[in-house]
Amino acid sequence: MTETIVIAELSKGEINNTTNELVSAANLLGNSCTVVVPCTDSSVADKAGKISGVSKVIAAKSSVFENYDAAAWAEAIDSVAPSGIVVTSASAQSKDLAARLAARRTISVVQDVIAIEDGKLSTPIYSGKAIQNVSVNGDSVVSIRANTFAPADDSGSCDVQVIDTTGNVTTALQEMVQRASERLDVSEANIIISGGRGMGTPANFSHLENIADKLGAAVGASRAAVDTWDEIPHSMQVGQTGKTVNPNLYIAVGISGAIQHLAGMRSSKYIVAINKDADAPIFQHADYGIVATWEDALPVLSSSLSDLLA
Protein backbone atom coordinates (compact mmCIF):
# COMPACT_ATOMS: atom_id res chain seq x y z
CA MET A 1 0.00 0.00 0.00
CA THR A 2 1.66 3.16 -1.14
CA GLU A 3 0.17 6.34 0.30
CA THR A 4 -0.01 9.38 -1.91
CA ILE A 5 -0.82 12.88 -0.74
CA VAL A 6 -2.08 15.40 -3.28
CA ILE A 7 -1.72 19.07 -2.34
CA ALA A 8 -4.78 20.69 -3.95
CA GLU A 9 -4.09 23.47 -6.43
CA LEU A 10 -6.25 26.54 -5.92
CA SER A 11 -6.88 29.49 -8.17
CA LYS A 12 -8.87 32.50 -7.04
CA GLY A 13 -9.66 30.69 -3.81
CA GLU A 14 -11.25 27.63 -5.45
CA ILE A 15 -9.88 24.15 -6.11
CA ASN A 16 -9.17 24.08 -9.83
CA ASN A 17 -9.23 21.31 -12.39
CA THR A 18 -5.47 20.76 -12.14
CA THR A 19 -6.20 19.07 -8.82
CA ASN A 20 -8.18 16.38 -10.67
CA GLU A 21 -5.11 15.82 -12.88
CA LEU A 22 -2.93 15.51 -9.78
CA VAL A 23 -5.25 12.81 -8.41
CA SER A 24 -4.90 10.86 -11.67
CA ALA A 25 -1.11 11.11 -11.43
CA ALA A 26 -1.16 10.13 -7.74
CA ASN A 27 -3.15 7.00 -8.55
CA LEU A 28 -0.38 5.96 -10.96
CA LEU A 29 2.11 6.26 -8.09
CA GLY A 30 0.19 4.62 -5.26
CA ASN A 31 -3.13 3.14 -4.26
CA SER A 32 -4.44 5.34 -1.48
CA CYS A 33 -4.82 9.03 -2.20
CA THR A 34 -5.30 11.73 0.42
CA VAL A 35 -5.97 15.28 -0.79
CA VAL A 36 -4.73 18.08 1.46
CA VAL A 37 -6.45 21.41 0.80
CA PRO A 38 -4.61 24.48 2.12
CA CYS A 39 -7.40 26.90 3.03
CA THR A 40 -8.63 29.64 5.31
CA ASP A 41 -12.25 28.47 4.95
CA SER A 42 -12.72 24.69 5.06
CA SER A 43 -15.81 24.73 2.81
CA VAL A 44 -13.41 25.20 -0.10
CA ALA A 45 -12.30 21.59 0.44
CA ASP A 46 -15.74 20.09 -0.31
CA LYS A 47 -14.95 20.05 -4.00
CA ALA A 48 -11.98 17.73 -3.39
CA GLY A 49 -14.30 15.18 -1.79
CA LYS A 50 -16.07 14.73 -5.13
CA ILE A 51 -12.97 13.78 -7.12
CA SER A 52 -12.96 10.07 -7.98
CA GLY A 53 -10.05 8.06 -6.73
CA VAL A 54 -9.67 10.06 -3.52
CA SER A 55 -9.87 8.12 -0.26
CA LYS A 56 -9.54 11.01 2.17
CA VAL A 57 -9.66 14.80 2.18
CA ILE A 58 -7.93 16.92 4.80
CA ALA A 59 -8.87 20.59 4.91
CA ALA A 60 -5.73 22.18 6.34
CA LYS A 61 -7.23 25.32 7.82
CA SER A 62 -4.99 28.19 8.75
CA SER A 63 -4.70 31.94 8.45
CA VAL A 64 -1.20 31.42 6.98
CA PHE A 65 -2.88 30.40 3.72
CA GLU A 66 -4.20 33.93 3.15
CA ASN A 67 -1.01 34.89 1.37
CA TYR A 68 1.76 32.71 0.05
CA ASP A 69 4.72 32.26 2.35
CA ALA A 70 6.91 29.32 1.43
CA ALA A 71 8.19 28.56 4.94
CA ALA A 72 4.82 28.83 6.68
CA TRP A 73 2.96 26.86 4.01
CA ALA A 74 5.50 24.03 4.08
CA GLU A 75 5.35 23.85 7.87
CA ALA A 76 1.55 23.96 8.02
CA ILE A 77 1.06 21.39 5.28
CA ASP A 78 3.80 19.10 6.59
CA SER A 79 2.12 18.96 9.98
CA VAL A 80 -1.18 17.59 8.57
CA ALA A 81 -0.01 15.53 5.59
CA PRO A 82 0.74 11.86 6.22
CA SER A 83 4.03 10.42 4.99
CA GLY A 84 4.17 8.94 1.50
CA ILE A 85 4.58 10.30 -2.00
CA VAL A 86 3.49 13.94 -2.04
CA VAL A 87 2.07 15.22 -5.34
CA THR A 88 1.82 18.92 -6.19
CA SER A 89 1.20 20.94 -9.30
CA ALA A 90 4.23 22.29 -11.17
CA SER A 91 3.02 25.90 -11.09
CA ALA A 92 5.76 28.32 -10.02
CA GLN A 93 4.33 28.60 -6.51
CA SER A 94 3.72 24.88 -6.06
CA LYS A 95 7.21 23.94 -7.27
CA ASP A 96 8.58 26.26 -4.60
CA LEU A 97 6.35 24.59 -2.01
CA ALA A 98 7.28 21.11 -3.28
CA ALA A 99 10.98 21.86 -2.82
CA ARG A 100 10.34 23.15 0.72
CA LEU A 101 8.22 20.14 1.67
CA ALA A 102 10.80 17.67 0.39
CA ALA A 103 13.64 19.43 2.18
CA ARG A 104 11.58 19.53 5.38
CA ARG A 105 11.18 15.75 5.20
CA THR A 106 14.79 15.21 4.03
CA ILE A 107 13.53 13.45 0.92
CA SER A 108 14.07 14.24 -2.74
CA VAL A 109 11.83 16.22 -5.05
CA VAL A 110 11.23 15.46 -8.72
CA GLN A 111 9.84 18.53 -10.50
CA ASP A 112 7.79 18.90 -13.70
CA VAL A 113 6.75 15.29 -14.19
CA ILE A 114 5.04 14.78 -17.58
CA ALA A 115 4.58 11.00 -17.61
CA ILE A 116 4.49 8.09 -15.16
CA GLU A 117 5.03 4.55 -16.35
CA ASP A 118 5.75 1.49 -14.21
CA GLY A 119 6.70 3.78 -11.33
CA LYS A 120 9.22 5.64 -13.49
CA LEU A 121 8.87 9.41 -13.70
CA SER A 122 9.59 11.36 -16.89
CA THR A 123 10.68 14.97 -16.70
CA PRO A 124 11.83 17.36 -19.40
CA ILE A 125 15.49 18.37 -19.16
CA TYR A 126 17.23 21.16 -21.07
CA SER A 127 13.75 22.72 -21.33
CA GLY A 128 12.31 19.74 -23.12
CA LYS A 129 15.13 19.22 -25.61
CA ALA A 130 15.45 15.80 -23.91
CA ILE A 131 13.45 13.70 -21.46
CA GLN A 132 14.89 12.14 -18.32
CA ASN A 133 13.35 9.02 -16.83
CA VAL A 134 14.03 8.40 -13.16
CA SER A 135 13.04 5.89 -10.53
CA VAL A 136 12.64 6.89 -6.91
CA ASN A 137 13.27 4.72 -3.89
CA GLY A 138 11.02 5.52 -0.92
CA ASP A 139 9.06 8.68 -0.22
CA SER A 140 9.44 11.74 -2.40
CA VAL A 141 7.70 14.91 -3.49
CA VAL A 142 6.64 15.00 -7.12
CA SER A 143 5.35 18.04 -9.00
CA ILE A 144 3.15 17.43 -12.03
CA ARG A 145 2.90 19.62 -15.13
CA ALA A 146 -0.64 20.79 -15.71
CA ASN A 147 -2.38 19.59 -18.86
CA THR A 148 -0.41 16.33 -19.17
CA PHE A 149 -2.56 13.85 -17.20
CA ALA A 150 -6.25 13.25 -17.90
CA PRO A 151 -8.24 14.72 -14.99
CA ALA A 152 -10.07 12.33 -12.65
CA ASP A 153 -13.82 12.90 -12.88
CA ASP A 154 -16.04 14.34 -10.16
CA SER A 155 -18.15 11.25 -9.42
CA GLY A 156 -16.55 10.39 -6.09
CA SER A 157 -17.67 11.13 -2.58
CA CYS A 158 -15.65 11.15 0.57
CA ASP A 159 -15.75 13.11 3.79
CA VAL A 160 -13.65 16.12 4.57
CA GLN A 161 -11.69 16.18 7.80
CA VAL A 162 -10.87 19.68 9.00
CA ILE A 163 -7.54 20.10 10.81
CA ASP A 164 -6.43 23.46 12.18
CA THR A 165 -2.79 24.08 11.49
CA THR A 166 -0.26 26.88 11.54
CA GLY A 167 3.22 27.86 10.51
CA ASN A 168 5.81 30.54 11.12
CA VAL A 169 5.38 33.31 8.54
CA THR A 170 8.76 34.69 7.40
CA THR A 171 7.80 37.20 4.71
CA ALA A 172 5.48 40.19 5.09
CA LEU A 173 3.30 41.14 2.15
CA GLN A 174 3.52 44.89 1.66
CA GLU A 175 1.63 45.37 -1.54
CA MET A 176 -0.02 43.45 -4.35
CA VAL A 177 0.48 45.31 -7.61
CA GLN A 178 -2.16 44.45 -10.19
CA ARG A 179 -0.88 43.68 -13.63
CA ALA A 180 -1.17 46.51 -16.12
CA SER A 181 -2.88 44.15 -18.54
CA GLU A 182 -6.13 42.35 -17.79
CA ARG A 183 -4.97 39.58 -20.05
CA LEU A 184 -4.12 36.09 -18.84
CA ASP A 185 -0.50 35.27 -18.19
CA VAL A 186 1.01 32.77 -20.64
CA SER A 187 1.67 30.36 -17.78
CA GLU A 188 -2.06 30.22 -16.97
CA ALA A 189 -3.60 30.08 -20.46
CA ASN A 190 -5.04 27.16 -22.43
CA ILE A 191 -4.48 29.03 -25.67
CA ILE A 192 -1.49 31.25 -26.43
CA ILE A 193 -0.79 33.40 -29.47
CA SER A 194 2.82 34.57 -29.63
CA GLY A 195 4.65 37.03 -31.83
CA GLY A 196 8.26 37.23 -32.84
CA ARG A 197 10.46 39.88 -34.37
CA GLY A 198 8.64 39.16 -37.61
CA MET A 199 5.82 41.32 -36.22
CA GLY A 200 7.91 44.30 -37.29
CA THR A 201 6.93 46.67 -34.47
CA PRO A 202 5.63 46.16 -30.93
CA ALA A 203 2.48 48.08 -31.88
CA ASN A 204 1.62 45.27 -34.28
CA PHE A 205 1.09 42.97 -31.29
CA SER A 206 -2.39 44.56 -31.19
CA HIS A 207 -3.26 42.23 -34.09
CA LEU A 208 -2.37 39.26 -31.85
CA GLU A 209 -4.40 40.76 -28.99
CA ASN A 210 -7.40 40.99 -31.30
CA ILE A 211 -7.28 37.23 -31.91
CA ALA A 212 -6.43 36.52 -28.28
CA ASP A 213 -9.62 38.34 -27.25
CA LYS A 214 -11.72 36.11 -29.50
CA LEU A 215 -10.13 32.92 -28.14
CA GLY A 216 -9.68 33.90 -24.49
CA ALA A 217 -5.99 33.44 -25.13
CA ALA A 218 -2.82 34.88 -23.62
CA VAL A 219 -0.33 36.79 -25.75
CA GLY A 220 3.29 35.64 -25.67
CA ALA A 221 6.50 36.62 -27.39
CA SER A 222 9.82 35.17 -28.51
CA ARG A 223 13.09 36.17 -26.86
CA ALA A 224 14.05 38.09 -30.00
CA ALA A 225 10.92 40.23 -29.63
CA VAL A 226 11.46 40.79 -25.89
CA ASP A 227 15.12 41.68 -26.38
CA THR A 228 14.38 44.02 -29.29
CA TRP A 229 11.42 45.97 -27.92
CA ASP A 230 11.15 47.47 -24.42
CA GLU A 231 7.36 47.50 -24.80
CA ILE A 232 7.29 43.69 -24.80
CA PRO A 233 8.01 42.63 -21.18
CA HIS A 234 9.97 39.55 -20.16
CA SER A 235 6.82 38.22 -18.49
CA MET A 236 5.51 37.50 -22.00
CA GLN A 237 8.59 35.56 -23.07
CA VAL A 238 8.09 31.92 -23.99
CA GLY A 239 11.24 29.83 -24.25
CA GLN A 240 14.13 28.41 -22.33
CA THR A 241 14.97 31.68 -20.58
CA GLY A 242 11.32 32.68 -20.35
CA LYS A 243 8.30 30.57 -19.53
CA THR A 244 7.79 26.95 -20.46
CA VAL A 245 4.20 26.43 -21.54
CA ASN A 246 2.06 23.54 -22.68
CA PRO A 247 -1.32 24.94 -23.68
CA ASN A 248 -3.88 23.12 -25.82
CA LEU A 249 -3.16 25.51 -28.66
CA TYR A 250 -0.07 27.57 -29.40
CA ILE A 251 -0.14 29.96 -32.35
CA ALA A 252 3.32 31.21 -33.37
CA VAL A 253 3.24 34.30 -35.57
CA GLY A 254 6.37 35.65 -37.19
CA ILE A 255 8.49 33.33 -35.06
CA SER A 256 11.18 31.39 -36.92
CA GLY A 257 11.52 28.69 -34.27
CA ALA A 258 14.91 29.09 -32.58
CA ILE A 259 15.91 26.13 -30.37
CA GLN A 260 15.52 28.47 -27.42
CA HIS A 261 11.88 29.16 -28.26
CA LEU A 262 10.97 25.60 -29.25
CA ALA A 263 12.22 24.42 -25.88
CA GLY A 264 9.54 26.47 -24.16
CA MET A 265 6.49 25.52 -26.26
CA ARG A 266 7.10 22.27 -28.09
CA SER A 267 4.95 20.26 -25.68
CA SER A 268 1.83 22.27 -26.61
CA LYS A 269 -0.97 19.95 -27.76
CA TYR A 270 -1.55 21.76 -31.07
CA ILE A 271 0.83 24.20 -32.70
CA VAL A 272 -0.12 26.59 -35.50
CA ALA A 273 2.67 28.50 -37.26
CA ILE A 274 2.25 31.54 -39.46
CA ASN A 275 5.45 32.58 -41.20
CA LYS A 276 6.32 34.01 -44.59
CA ASP A 277 9.48 31.88 -44.79
CA ALA A 278 8.45 28.37 -45.90
CA ASP A 279 11.74 27.01 -44.55
CA ALA A 280 11.37 28.40 -41.03
CA PRO A 281 12.18 25.65 -38.48
CA ILE A 282 8.90 26.34 -36.65
CA PHE A 283 7.02 24.52 -39.44
CA GLN A 284 8.71 21.23 -38.50
CA HIS A 285 6.91 21.40 -35.17
CA ALA A 286 3.60 22.79 -36.36
CA ASP A 287 0.47 20.71 -36.67
CA TYR A 288 -0.87 23.36 -39.02
CA GLY A 289 1.49 25.64 -40.91
CA ILE A 290 0.46 28.68 -42.92
CA VAL A 291 3.08 30.06 -45.28
CA ALA A 292 2.05 33.70 -45.58
CA THR A 293 2.81 37.09 -44.10
CA TRP A 294 1.01 37.77 -40.84
CA GLU A 295 -0.38 40.95 -42.43
CA ASP A 296 -2.29 38.76 -44.90
CA ALA A 297 -3.03 35.74 -42.72
CA LEU A 298 -4.19 37.26 -39.43
CA PRO A 299 -7.25 39.09 -40.87
CA VAL A 300 -8.40 35.83 -42.50
CA LEU A 301 -7.80 33.88 -39.30
CA SER A 302 -9.59 36.53 -37.29
CA SER A 303 -12.72 36.59 -39.43
CA SER A 304 -12.79 32.77 -39.72
CA LEU A 305 -12.64 32.46 -35.94
CA SER A 306 -15.41 35.03 -35.60
CA ASP A 307 -17.59 32.97 -37.95
CA LEU A 308 -16.86 29.72 -36.10
CA LEU A 309 -17.41 31.20 -32.66
CA ALA A 310 -20.52 33.14 -33.61
Add this chain to the structure above:
Amino acid sequence: MVNIAVLVKQVPDTNSKIQISGDRVDLSSVKMDISPYDEFAVENALQHKESTGGTVSAITVGGAAADKVLKGVKALGVDNIIRLDYDGFMDSNGLQSIIAEEIIAGGYDIVYCGKSAADTGAGSTGPGIAERLGWASVSNATEVKFADALTVSYPTEGGDAIVSLNLPAVVSCDKGSIKVRKSNVKGIMMAKKAQVDVKAVSPPAASVTVVSQVMPPAKPAGKKFEGASSAQTVAQLLRDEANII
Protein backbone atom coordinates in the same frame (compact mmCIF):
# COMPACT_ATOMS: atom_id res chain seq x y z
CA MET B 1 28.97 43.76 6.66
CA VAL B 2 26.75 41.31 4.92
CA ASN B 3 28.20 37.91 4.09
CA ILE B 4 26.63 37.13 0.71
CA ALA B 5 26.67 33.80 -1.12
CA VAL B 6 25.60 33.31 -4.71
CA LEU B 7 25.06 29.86 -6.23
CA VAL B 8 26.13 29.41 -9.82
CA LYS B 9 25.90 26.43 -12.13
CA GLN B 10 27.53 25.51 -15.41
CA VAL B 11 25.05 24.28 -18.01
CA PRO B 12 24.94 23.81 -21.79
CA ASP B 13 24.54 27.11 -23.64
CA THR B 14 20.79 27.49 -24.16
CA ASN B 15 21.28 27.79 -27.93
CA SER B 16 23.01 24.42 -28.13
CA LYS B 17 21.48 21.32 -29.60
CA ILE B 18 21.17 18.42 -27.18
CA GLN B 19 22.10 14.95 -28.47
CA ILE B 20 21.66 11.50 -27.03
CA SER B 21 24.29 8.80 -27.15
CA GLY B 22 23.11 5.39 -25.95
CA ASP B 23 20.66 6.23 -23.19
CA ARG B 24 22.37 9.36 -21.90
CA VAL B 25 22.63 12.97 -23.05
CA ASP B 26 26.01 13.52 -24.74
CA LEU B 27 27.42 16.90 -23.78
CA SER B 28 30.94 16.26 -25.10
CA SER B 29 30.63 18.72 -27.99
CA VAL B 30 28.36 21.23 -26.28
CA LYS B 31 29.55 24.68 -25.23
CA MET B 32 29.07 25.19 -21.48
CA ASP B 33 28.15 28.48 -19.89
CA ILE B 34 26.73 29.98 -16.69
CA SER B 35 23.03 29.18 -16.32
CA PRO B 36 21.15 32.30 -17.52
CA TYR B 37 19.18 33.02 -14.33
CA ASP B 38 22.36 32.72 -12.25
CA GLU B 39 23.58 35.87 -13.99
CA PHE B 40 20.73 37.78 -12.34
CA ALA B 41 21.59 36.19 -9.01
CA VAL B 42 25.21 37.35 -9.37
CA GLU B 43 24.10 40.86 -10.32
CA ASN B 44 21.77 41.06 -7.31
CA ALA B 45 24.54 39.77 -5.03
CA LEU B 46 26.99 42.39 -6.32
CA GLN B 47 24.43 45.20 -6.06
CA HIS B 48 23.61 44.06 -2.53
CA LYS B 49 27.30 44.33 -1.59
CA GLU B 50 27.61 47.74 -3.25
CA SER B 51 24.54 48.99 -1.42
CA THR B 52 25.27 47.77 2.12
CA GLY B 53 28.89 46.66 2.15
CA GLY B 54 29.99 43.07 2.53
CA THR B 55 31.60 40.24 0.65
CA VAL B 56 30.27 38.05 -2.13
CA SER B 57 31.26 34.38 -2.43
CA ALA B 58 30.23 32.38 -5.46
CA ILE B 59 29.69 28.67 -4.88
CA THR B 60 29.33 25.97 -7.51
CA VAL B 61 29.15 22.19 -7.40
CA GLY B 62 31.01 20.16 -9.99
CA GLY B 63 34.30 18.87 -11.29
CA ALA B 64 37.32 20.95 -12.32
CA ALA B 65 35.61 21.95 -15.58
CA ALA B 66 33.16 24.02 -13.54
CA ASP B 67 35.98 26.38 -12.50
CA LYS B 68 35.31 28.25 -15.74
CA VAL B 69 31.98 29.57 -14.49
CA LEU B 70 33.62 30.63 -11.20
CA LYS B 71 36.36 32.54 -13.06
CA GLY B 72 33.67 34.17 -15.12
CA VAL B 73 31.88 35.59 -12.07
CA LYS B 74 35.17 36.45 -10.39
CA ALA B 75 35.82 38.71 -13.37
CA LEU B 76 32.52 40.46 -12.63
CA GLY B 77 33.63 41.38 -9.11
CA VAL B 78 32.81 38.42 -6.86
CA ASP B 79 35.28 38.25 -3.95
CA ASN B 80 35.64 34.53 -3.30
CA ILE B 81 35.09 31.51 -5.53
CA ILE B 82 34.34 28.11 -4.05
CA ARG B 83 33.79 24.76 -5.73
CA LEU B 84 32.23 21.83 -3.93
CA ASP B 85 34.09 19.05 -5.66
CA TYR B 86 31.66 16.43 -6.91
CA ASP B 87 31.31 15.37 -10.51
CA GLY B 88 28.48 12.84 -10.47
CA PHE B 89 24.70 12.72 -10.29
CA MET B 90 23.13 13.95 -7.09
CA ASP B 91 19.44 14.02 -6.27
CA SER B 92 17.91 17.16 -4.76
CA ASN B 93 18.37 15.83 -1.24
CA GLY B 94 22.08 15.22 -1.77
CA LEU B 95 22.74 18.51 -3.54
CA GLN B 96 20.85 20.63 -1.05
CA SER B 97 22.45 18.97 1.95
CA ILE B 98 26.03 19.68 0.79
CA ILE B 99 25.18 23.27 -0.14
CA ALA B 100 23.36 23.87 3.16
CA GLU B 101 26.42 22.55 5.04
CA GLU B 102 28.65 24.96 3.13
CA ILE B 103 26.30 27.89 3.84
CA ILE B 104 26.45 27.13 7.57
CA ALA B 105 30.24 26.65 7.50
CA GLY B 106 30.73 29.95 5.68
CA GLY B 107 28.51 31.89 8.07
CA TYR B 108 26.50 33.51 5.29
CA ASP B 109 23.62 35.92 5.84
CA ILE B 110 21.98 35.66 2.46
CA VAL B 111 22.04 33.31 -0.52
CA TYR B 112 21.16 34.37 -4.05
CA CYS B 113 20.55 31.81 -6.80
CA GLY B 114 18.86 31.61 -10.20
CA LYS B 115 15.17 30.69 -10.19
CA SER B 116 16.10 27.42 -11.90
CA ALA B 117 19.06 25.97 -13.76
CA ALA B 118 18.78 25.68 -17.51
CA ASP B 119 19.54 21.94 -17.44
CA THR B 120 17.04 20.48 -14.98
CA GLY B 121 14.72 23.48 -14.86
CA ALA B 122 13.64 22.25 -11.43
CA GLY B 123 14.14 25.34 -9.27
CA SER B 124 14.32 23.26 -6.09
CA THR B 125 17.71 24.30 -4.74
CA GLY B 126 16.87 27.79 -3.41
CA PRO B 127 13.72 26.95 -1.44
CA GLY B 128 15.18 23.55 -0.49
CA ILE B 129 18.28 24.95 1.20
CA ALA B 130 16.19 27.69 2.84
CA GLU B 131 14.03 25.00 4.44
CA ARG B 132 17.07 23.04 5.61
CA LEU B 133 18.57 26.19 7.13
CA GLY B 134 15.27 27.34 8.64
CA TRP B 135 15.53 30.58 6.64
CA ALA B 136 12.99 32.76 4.86
CA SER B 137 12.94 32.58 1.08
CA VAL B 138 11.36 34.16 -1.96
CA SER B 139 11.48 32.45 -5.35
CA ASN B 140 11.25 33.96 -8.83
CA ALA B 141 12.23 37.44 -7.60
CA THR B 142 12.05 40.08 -10.32
CA GLU B 143 13.25 43.00 -8.20
CA VAL B 144 15.25 43.19 -4.97
CA LYS B 145 15.79 46.31 -2.82
CA PHE B 146 18.57 46.07 -0.29
CA ALA B 147 18.45 47.40 3.28
CA ASP B 148 18.49 45.75 6.71
CA ALA B 149 15.42 43.90 5.50
CA LEU B 150 15.04 43.03 1.84
CA THR B 151 12.08 44.11 -0.26
CA VAL B 152 11.44 41.62 -3.03
CA SER B 153 8.91 41.52 -5.89
CA TYR B 154 7.73 38.32 -7.50
CA PRO B 155 4.83 37.44 -9.81
CA THR B 156 1.78 35.66 -8.43
CA GLU B 157 -1.61 34.73 -9.84
CA GLY B 158 -3.13 37.93 -8.46
CA GLY B 159 -0.38 40.30 -9.60
CA ASP B 160 3.12 41.18 -8.45
CA ALA B 161 3.60 40.59 -4.74
CA ILE B 162 5.98 42.93 -2.95
CA VAL B 163 7.17 41.36 0.29
CA SER B 164 9.74 42.23 2.91
CA LEU B 165 11.86 39.62 4.58
CA ASN B 166 14.58 39.68 7.18
CA LEU B 167 17.97 38.05 6.83
CA PRO B 168 19.04 35.31 6.85
CA ALA B 169 17.21 34.49 3.64
CA VAL B 170 17.42 32.82 0.24
CA VAL B 171 16.32 34.71 -2.87
CA SER B 172 15.98 32.89 -6.20
CA CYS B 173 16.15 35.35 -9.08
CA ASP B 174 14.20 35.73 -12.31
CA LYS B 175 15.12 38.13 -15.08
CA GLY B 176 13.07 41.21 -14.12
CA SER B 177 14.32 44.61 -15.20
CA ILE B 178 17.82 44.26 -13.78
CA LYS B 179 20.68 44.76 -16.24
CA VAL B 180 23.66 42.49 -15.71
CA ARG B 181 27.17 43.90 -15.86
CA LYS B 182 29.80 42.65 -18.28
CA SER B 183 33.37 41.81 -17.32
CA ASN B 184 36.24 44.06 -18.41
CA VAL B 185 39.82 43.17 -19.32
CA LYS B 186 41.15 44.02 -15.86
CA GLY B 187 38.55 41.78 -14.23
CA ILE B 188 39.31 38.93 -16.60
CA MET B 189 43.06 39.20 -15.93
CA MET B 190 42.46 39.21 -12.18
CA ALA B 191 40.14 36.24 -12.43
CA LYS B 192 42.78 34.25 -14.32
CA LYS B 193 45.08 34.45 -11.32
CA ALA B 194 42.37 33.82 -8.74
CA GLN B 195 42.45 30.60 -6.75
CA VAL B 196 39.36 28.43 -6.61
CA ASP B 197 38.75 27.18 -3.08
CA VAL B 198 38.06 23.50 -3.75
CA LYS B 199 36.27 21.61 -0.99
CA ALA B 200 35.61 17.90 -0.69
CA VAL B 201 32.02 16.89 -0.03
CA SER B 202 30.23 13.65 0.76
CA PRO B 203 26.54 13.77 -0.15
CA PRO B 204 24.11 11.26 1.34
CA ALA B 205 23.13 8.29 -0.86
CA ALA B 206 20.70 9.22 -3.64
CA SER B 207 17.13 7.93 -3.57
CA VAL B 208 16.57 9.04 -7.17
CA THR B 209 18.20 7.02 -9.95
CA VAL B 210 18.42 8.16 -13.56
CA VAL B 211 17.14 5.26 -15.66
CA SER B 212 17.57 6.84 -19.07
CA GLN B 213 17.69 10.07 -21.01
CA VAL B 214 15.95 10.11 -24.37
CA MET B 215 14.91 12.48 -27.11
CA PRO B 216 11.33 13.75 -26.84
CA PRO B 217 8.92 11.72 -28.99
CA ALA B 218 8.91 13.04 -32.55
CA LYS B 219 5.71 14.74 -33.56
CA PRO B 220 3.95 13.34 -36.62
CA ALA B 221 4.39 15.63 -39.61
CA GLY B 222 1.84 18.40 -39.65
CA LYS B 223 -0.11 19.97 -42.47
CA LYS B 224 1.42 22.92 -44.25
CA PHE B 225 -0.58 25.30 -46.39
CA GLU B 226 0.50 28.03 -48.80
CA GLY B 227 -1.10 31.44 -48.76
CA ALA B 228 -3.12 33.56 -46.37
CA SER B 229 -6.49 32.18 -47.45
CA SER B 230 -5.53 28.83 -45.87
CA ALA B 231 -5.98 30.48 -42.47
CA GLN B 232 -9.68 29.73 -42.94
CA THR B 233 -8.92 26.03 -43.49
CA VAL B 234 -6.73 26.00 -40.40
CA ALA B 235 -9.44 27.63 -38.28
CA GLN B 236 -11.87 24.94 -39.47
CA LEU B 237 -9.33 22.18 -38.65
CA LEU B 238 -8.90 23.60 -35.16
CA ARG B 239 -12.60 23.01 -34.69
CA ASP B 240 -13.14 19.73 -36.59
CA GLU B 241 -9.85 17.90 -36.10
CA ALA B 242 -8.31 19.36 -32.95
CA ASN B 243 -11.63 20.10 -31.19
CA ILE B 244 -10.11 23.16 -29.60
CA ILE B 245 -12.34 26.01 -30.69
